[in-house]
Amino acid sequence: xxxxxxxxxxxxxxxxxGSYAAIGDSFTEGVGDPGPEGSFVGWxxxxxxxxxxxxxxxxFRYANLAVRGRLLDQIVAEQVPRxxxxxxxxxxxxxxxxDIIRPGSDPDAVAERFxxxxxxxxxxxxxxMITTGFDTRGVPVLKHLRGKVATYSAHVRAIADRYDCPxxxxxxxxxxxxxxxxxxxxxxxxxxxxxxxxxRAAQVLGLGVPADPDQPWPPQQPRGSVDVTRDNIQWARxxxxxxxxxxLRGESSGDHVEAKRPxxxxx
Numbered sequence: 001x002x003x004x005x006x007x008x009x010x011x012x013x014x015x016x017x018g019s020y021a022a023i024g025d026s027f028t029e030g031v032g033d034p035g036p037e038g039s040f041v042g043w044x045x046x047x048x049x050x051x052x053x054x055x056x057x058x059x060f061r062y063a064n065l066a067v068r069g070r071l072l073d074q075i076v077a078e079q080v081p082r083x084x085x086x087x088x089x090x091x092x093x094x095x096x097x098x099d100i101i102r103p104g105s106d107p108d109a110v111a112e113r114f115x116x117x118x119x120x121x122x123x124x125x126x127x128x129m130i131t132t133g134f135d136t137r138g139v140p141v142l143k144h145l146r147g148k149v150a151t152y153s154a155h156v157r158a159i160a161d162r163y164d165c166p167x168x169x170x171x172x173x174x175x176x177x178x179x180x181x182x183x184x185x186x187x188x189x190x191x192x193x194x195x196x197x198x199x200r201a202a203q204v205l206g207l208g209v210p211a212d213p214d215q216p217w218p219p220q221q222p223r224g225s226v227d228v229t230r231d232n233i234q235w236a237r238x239x240x241x242x243x244x245x246x247x248l249r250g251e252s253s254g255d256h257v258e259a260k261r262p263x264x265x266x267x
Contacts, residue, residue, distance in 0.1 A: 016126065017051055017205070019061040019088035019264050023079040024131075026068035026253065028094050029260065032188030039260060043189070044092060046198035050207060051090075052267040061264040063088070069253040072096045072110060076117045079259075084124040086264050091121055092168070092201070094131035100148050107148045111155030115162075122163045129204065131168040132156050138177050139186060166204050173200055175214045 022028050022044035030042015044064055052060040063086055065079040075095045083091050095117075099110045121128050132153035136142040142149070153171050160167045173196065175181060181193030189197065199213035 017089045018055060018059060019086075020048055020051055020090040020092070021063040021083045021086050021088040021125075021264065022048075022066055022092045023075060023083050024066040024092070024094040025070045025075065025098055026066075026188060027097065028066035028092065029064070029068050030066075030194060031068050031253075032183035032185070033191045033194040041191070041194065043194040043197035043201065046195060047092070047201045048267060050198065050202045050209070051205075054207065058266050060267055061088070062261065062267050063259075063264045064261040065259045067257050067259055069098065069257075070095070072099050072113055072117075076113070080117055080121060082262065083121060087125055088264060089126035090129065090205075091125045091127070092129045092131070093118065093121065094168075096152060097133060097149075100133070100152055101142060101145055105148070107152040107155065111152055111159070114156070115159045118159055118163055118165065122165070127166070128163065129166045129168055129201070130156055130160055132171045134170045134173075135177060138179070139182070142187075168197070168201050168204055170197065170200075173197065173214060175217065178217050180217055180220075 024044075028042065028044045030040035030045060033041040033043075035041040035045075042064075044066065045062075048060075048062040048064075052062070054060075063083075065082055067078075070078070072095045096107075096110045096114050099105050100107055118128060118130060133149040133156075136146050136149055150171070157167060157169075159165070170176065175196050176189065176193050179186075181190055181196065182188070183190050183193075196213040199209045199211060202209050203213070
């Protein structure tokens with residue numbers, strides 16, 4: 001019975017998703033998953049390939065409007081209108097993370113603005129998939145924000161119920177709690193981390209996937225305290241200090257960056 005249900009759901013997905021637009025920040029742009037000529041790939045691009053594989057060649061179109069460093073209000077002002085204009089069958093909407101990590105931010109207030117944008121999108125596109133936050137207990141910079149991320153994620157799930165949105169639940173994806181799922185900056189996913197998120201997103205949409213996104217990682221040799229300390233010092237020098245500096249100067253990693261794929265184009 002379970003196999004039949006999966007096949008029927010996949011057939012429905014194949015019929016309805018012929019176009020897809022991704023909106024968001026660095027997570028959706030794909031930072032941490034290097035591509036050709038200095039570009040990024042990322043989970044949304046990888047999901048687009050999985051969706052395109054379900055369609056006849058040339059019949060699937062994809063846009064990625066996400067830009068690193070964007071706050072929720074910037075995404076709503078810059079990307080949501082373009083997504084509505086494109087009117088794809090599917091929009092993935094992940095936003096609010098950069099707001100939540102700012103000192104003094106209120107996850108309840110961020111969620112209210114996020115819901116308004118979801119309501120706006122839902123009336124203009126075929127389907128809106130929304131995304132919870134990661135469980136940050138193992139992320140050095142963000143573990144003290146775990147309560148705020150959990151609160152925001154609870155709001156996301158409630159919003160999904162109200163607007164009948166599929167949910168990409170990253171909090172429950174245990175495999176991305178392994179440090180190998182994260183880039184050297186410890187703020188963005190590694191290529192393997194992005195791959196696992198793409199597989200989970202495809203599962204949410206009812207597609208069969210070639211691998212289990214939550215399959216265990218290969219065993220690793222234990223690391224000594226000296227190695228860990230050395231890595232932490234190098235990470236702080238190369239990533240944490242520049243990140244803090246940008247915050248103090250009011251700069252964003254996305255300044256002067258444009259969407260990598262602003263139009264719905266065939267894959």
